[in-house]
Amino acid sequence: MEARCLLLLAVLLLAGAHGGEAQPLVPGVFTFGDSSVDIGNNDYLHTLIKADFPPYGRDFPNRVATGRFCNGKLATDITADTLGFTSYPPAYLSPQASGKNLLIGANFASAGSGYYDHTALMYHAIPFSQQLEYFREYQSKLTAFAGSSQAKSIISGSLYIVSFGASDFVQNYYINPLLFKTQTVDQFSDRLVSIFVNSATQLYGMGARRIAVTTLPPLGCLPAAITLFGHGSTGCVSRLNSDSQRFNGKMSAAVSSLAKRYHDLKIAVFDIYTPLYSLVTSPGDQGFTEAKRGCCGTGKVEFTVFLCNPKSVGTCPNATTYVFWDAVHPSEAANQVIADALLVTGIDLVT
Numbered sequence: 257m258e259a260r261c262l263l264l265l266a267v268l269l270l271a272g273a274h275g276g277e278a279q280p281l282v283p284g285v286f287t288f289g290d291s292s293v294d295i296g297n298n299d300y301l302h303t304l305i306k307a308d309f310p311p312y313g314r315d316f317p318n319r320v321a322t323g324r325f326c327n328g329k330l331a332t333d334i335t336a337d338t339l340g341f342t343s344y345p346p347a348y349l350s351p352q353a354s355g356k357n358l359l360i361g362a363n364f365a366s367a368g369s370g371y372y373d374h375t376a377l378m379y380h381a382i383p384f385s386q387q388l389e390y391f392r393e394y395q396s397k398l399t400a401f402a403g404s405s406q407a408k409s410i411i412s413g414s415l416y417i418v419s420f421g422a423s424d425f426v427q428n429y430y431i432n433p434l435l436f437k438t439q440t441v442d443q444f445s446d447r448l449v450s451i452f453v454n455s456a457t458q459l460y461g462m463g464a465r466r467i468a469v470t471t472l473p474p475l476g477c478l479p480a481a482i483t484l485f486g487h488g489s490t491g492c493v494s495r496l497n498s499d500s501q502r503f504n505g506k507m508s509a510a511v512s513s514l515a516k517r518y519h520d521l522k523i524a525v526f527d528i529y530t531p532l533y534s535l536v537t538s539p540g541d542q543g544f545t546e547a548k549r550g551c552c553g554t555g556k557v558e559f560t561v562f563l564c565n566p567k568s569v570g571t572c573p574n575a576t577t578y579v580f581w582d583a584v585h586p587s588e589a590a591n592q593v594i595a596d597a598l599l600v601t602g603i604d605l606v607t
Contacts, residue, residue, distance in 0.1 A: 280340035281606045282466065283410045284361030285332070287345060288387050289419030291367030292470075292585065293332050296323030296347035298367045303380035305368040310566045311552060315575065315588055323347065325367060325560070327551065327575045328588030332417055334595035339415070339606060348390050358398050361414055364390050367560070370424035371451040378428065384420065384451070388458055395462065411463035415606060417526070418456070419470040421503065424448055426475060426584070430485070430496075445503040449510050460518055466605045468598075470526045471507060472500040474533040479549045480583035483556045490548055492536065504529055524601050531597040535579045535590055542593060543577065550580035551587060559584045 287293045291305070299308045299322075306323065307313070313321030315328035324330055329337075336344055345361035346352050364387040368379030376383040382390075399407040429435045429444050439447070456467055475481055476496030485493045504525075511525050539547040549555030550564075551572040558564035564582045572578060581587040586594065 280360075282339060282413055282415045284359065284414035285336055285339065285341070285345050285417065286361045286391065286414055286464075287332055287363045287365050287417045287419070288384065288391075289365040289417070289470075290369045290381075290423040291325045291365075292422065293330060293363070293417065293419045294323065294325065294347075294365040294367045295330065295333075295344065295363045297349045297363065297365060297382060299323040299347070300349040301366070301380055301382070303368065304562070305379050305381065305560050307367070307560055309561075311564070311568065311571055325582070325585045326588055326591065327581045329591060331586075331591040331595040331598065332419075334592055335417075335598065335602070338595070338599060348394065358394070358401050359410065362391075362394055365419065368423055368427065369420070370422075370428065371420045371448040371455070372424045372428065375424050375428040379423075384455060388455065388462075391459075392462060408463065412465045414464070414466065415602075416459060416464045416467045417470070418452070418459075418467065420452070421448060421470075421472045421507075422475065425472070425496075425499065425503075426478070426481065441499045442502065445499075445506055448503070449506045452507065453510050453514065456514055456523070460514075460521055465521055467521065467523045468526045468602065468605055469507065469511065469523075471504040471529045473528045474536065475500045477533060477536040477547075478584055479556055479580055480559060482548065483583070497533075500529060522605050524605055526598045526601055528594060528598075531594050532579075532586065532590070535593060539579055544579050544589070545577040546572075547579040550582040550585075551575040551578040552582040555580065556583055558582050 298306050307325045308321050308323045310321055313324060316322060333344055341360060345363045348362045348364050366382035368381035369376040369384060371384055373383040373385055459467060474492060474497045476493030481493055481496055508525050511523055515523050535542060535544060536547045552558045552564040553568035553570050558568060559582050575581055575587045576589045578587050579590045
């Protein structure tokens with residue numbers, strides 16, 4: 257909350273410096289990743305991994321199911337609010353991703369995507385390599401729209417949020433014998449981190465100078481993971497959480513290396529693991545009452561069209577005290593807590 261207050265104060269100071277009209281702390285926000293940050297790109301794909309139907313979005317403004325895998329706002333939406341934006345970066349595949357919306361960034365994320373392109377291909381999602389190509393295409397459109405000088409300023413000053421890895425593990429590695437029988441967790445993690453480093457290098461080459469990459473969440477605490485890998489236990493699966501922690505350590509080391517390599521690059525790790533683990537293990541400390549199952553349906557296996565849909569039986573009437581919305585994704589209330597935690601790291605990126 258201290259970080260949120262500092263950022264809001266910065267927004268107010270900017271407002272005073274611009275004749276009372278508040279200006280965002282960065283010219284744009286660009287998002288790459290998977291379902292945790294997808295705001296609707298999957299709506300335009302031939303895939304079952306969608307969230308453009310109720311009960312998804314029931315607590316979003318106007319109760320619209322936009323394609324967000326949540327009952328309301330994502331952590332990235334809340335972050336954009338705090339940065340001073342009054343609207344959110346559009347889904348890039350949306351017909352509305354043109355015109356003035358180009359000036360506030362774009363969302364290239366796709367549910368089912370990951371660093372490992374085969375993850376995306378399994379679910380007919382947008383591979384990260386393709387997300388980068390869409391960003392390159394976006395730059396051309398932005399230059400045509402705003403002019404070369406302004407486009408360059410927007411690209412270099414904007415915030416880039418990269419969220420990957422969870423799909424690679426939960427929806428690929430752990431269930432794919434071609435992977436888990438041929439590669440150790442550390443080998444798979446090393447491969448993913450290497451792909452991230454190459455991708456971040458490409459982003460840097462395309463002009464990005466403020467990059468945030470999220471850690472893995474405590475994978476063993478996801479309700480679906482407990483159901484699938486908990487062997488009847490209702491507690492977090494420690495093996496999966498250990499995998500997350502080792503991966504996160506490798507990612508932190510890679511980010512430190514990138515920061516040393518590019519002295520004009522602001523890059524940081526957004527820690528998702530710690531705030532979400534705290535919510536799951538001590539939900540009452542922050543006003544939550546349910547942390548082991550999602551609000552949608554039974555909350556144990558429901559995800560996207562697979563059982564979390566308008567006919568889901570048992571969906572809770574009020575998600576504000578649930579840590580998870582479905583069996584994989586946090587609720588808006590949990591995303592608020594996560595976003596507040598991320599702002600502590602994010603201050604240096606946007607000031």
